[in-house]
Amino acid sequence: MPELPEVETVRDGLDRLVTGAVVRDVEVFRDYSVRRHDGGPAGFADQLRGRRLAGAARRGKYLWLPLADAAPADPAAALLAHLGMSGQLLVRDPAVAGEWAHPHLRVRLHLLDAPSGAHYLDFVDQRTFGHLSVADLVPTPDGAPGGFGSPLAAVPEPVAHIGRDLLDPALDRDVLVERVRRRRTGIKRALLDQTVTSGVGNIYADEALWRARVHFARATDTMTRPVVHRVLDAATEVMTEALVQGGTSFDALYVNVNGESGYFSRSLAVYGRLGEACPRCATPVRRDEFMNRSSFTCPRCQPRPRNGRW
DNA sequence: ATTGTCGCCTGAGTGC
DNA sequence: TGCACTCAGGCGACAA
Structure with a gap:
């Protein structure tokens, strides 16, 4: 299962492979995989369409991609992910994805202008303990960056109650x-x-x-x-x-997360x-x-x- | 407020 | 072959 080191590997990969990409469309194949989200799967898709992925940050096993609009401004929301027991985030191109229709594909983001040229960001999760959502960003109480890889002093609201992890430079x-x-x-x-x-x-x-x-x-x-x-x-x-x-x-x-x-x-x-x-x-x-x-x-x-x- | 328990979920493995 | 059952576990919801 993905532990913190694996999630950090995924964060680093996403940071390099999809930062700057625009979400062209969203497909949700399993409603349960976007739970804890206002407006359900439809609202999730609506809030992502047309937004730009502005980076990748992590605290503990939560990771998030701040969402920016065309006009540069501090992001106010983020795509939040937890991989749970079996989740994977796969950055893929159509040739590979077409050949391999994964049985546990739960959510697919269609991307434009990813630095890697990838067309899809796929959330694959066999046991569905993981989930995605769009969450508002809230300021950190100490004014320090919200987590590993975050230039912003903010975290997604569902992460605000969680302590800094042991790899966080701002941990006291x-x-x-x-x-x-x-x-x-x-x-x-x-x-x-x-x-x-x-x-x-x-x-x-x-x-x-x-x-x-x-x-x-x-x-x-x-x-x-x-x-x-x-x-x-x-x-x-x-x-x-x-x-x-x-x-x-x-x-x-291929950003892979498995227990192996x-x-x-x-x-x-x-x-x-x-x-x-x-x-x-x-x-x-x-x-x-x-x-x-x-x-x-x-x-x-x-x-x-x-x-x-x- | 702090501490502890429960159950979500699926597939592999096991026993009959 | 097939069915019932157990196990794995992060973490939110809830109880005490």
Whole structure:
């Protein structure tokens, strides 16, 4: 599934391949894929037609393309996307697209004047947890750029309640550490809470905690500042390494997102590796149920805290 | 206000 | 072969 590094790879690709393109037409093949939008699919299409895509920005796993009109002015709205579990944004030309009618094509934007020459921006999503919408841009409270790749101090309204992610240059780490320590919950819950910091999913949370040698149920209000820093640093490292690997395979007309970047097969220490040897100490990896999901830990490197919070 | 739970959705995998 | 069931999980909606 697309995690933050994959979404960043997509953002970078969109920035280069479709910035400046004009939306000539919009086809919505699945209404559910444009939910959370005023006016439904028809309103979505109406608000996009004739607009120019002015760049690509990202916060956590949300990404957006600010919409500009013919006359240059600060964009007031953006095409907002979340890829969910299985979403892809594919920049394609008709020859390729015609040969390959994707069974999970949900939305197609017809483009004019894309720098790549591409004619389509396709939203493909098997499991439909992802969605597109057009959203108003609102100013950031701190006046800093809204996210990675954003020159504007604004974010789409549905993103406003979400914390800056760990790759965001405008993130204040010390403030984040204190926010985490003020919470009365377990460290993994805090990592997964989008309002604290965004973009950390189940996989990277487990990997980061393993690196930092902290159990997922460790109570945040018992953690010292250095330990919280260690966890956040580990999460940043894991995502940065994945970004470096994921950015290597990139076709000029094909922005691909799937769960198959080399990172997932090669570099996971504990996630999904029940019973396999911990890369550090060879103890078999353990799986616990947590938040109706799974948590993978090394029982030796990450001993269970006495007063943990699950 | 903060914290925790539920359910959306589809296809692969499993057991009978 | 086919059917019923489970599982994966980000995150908004809602409850406590």
